[in-house]
Amino acid sequence: MKKSLILVLIVIFLAVIGAGGWWLMADHKAENNGTQGMGSWFKSKPPQASFIEIKDLVITLQAEENRPRYLLLDIVLVVRGEEQSTQAQAFEPAVRSATVALLNNQPFDEVRSRTLPALHDQLLKRYQDEAKQLGFQTLPFDDIMISKMVFQ
Structure with a gap:
């Protein structure tokens, strides 16, 4: 019992x-x-990030010594999912144009002295403005990364 x-x-x-x-x-x-x-x-997590490289952005900078100065810049777009990836690839020419428009003919020393976070924020702001002008509600990517910055 x-x-x-x-x-x-x-x-x-x-x-x-x-x-x-x-x-x-x-x-x-x-x-x-x-x-x-x-x-x-x-439950399922959001899609993992994938990356779209935008290579070899050559930007002319102002030089004090009357000799040409250039910046070679590679940017990576951070996307999530296939739809966002397709939209970001279509937006790539706007990214190239906005990057050149932001940095072209700026003083070499000024651009060289910028920190990466400051340049990141300036570029992202410029891309957001460009997206609004083109009729996008939001950027077709989540973030950007600067993968190469070479000064000459």
Whole structure:
């Protein structure tokens, strides 16, 4: 009798633990606050980032010594998903044009002294302005990276 009571209590305990685990992992919504259970943690994640390289942007800079100065710049567009990748590739000429328009004929020393985060922010702002002029609601990419900066 004592063994069967212990066995029944163990089965009930395991059933309660199992039901509690199911409740935590289930994708249910609470009536008042609309939160989801832990099951939502395991849903599919957004597509991983992929990259589109824009290479060999050659920009003429102003030089004090009357000799030509150039900047060779490579930029990478960070995209997520196939649709955004297609849109970003179509937007590539606008990126090239906006980059040249922003940096062309700026003083060599001024461009050379900029930090990468400052240049990143200036380029991103310029791309956003260009996208608005072309009728895009948002940029067709998530971010940019500067992968090469060579001064001559």
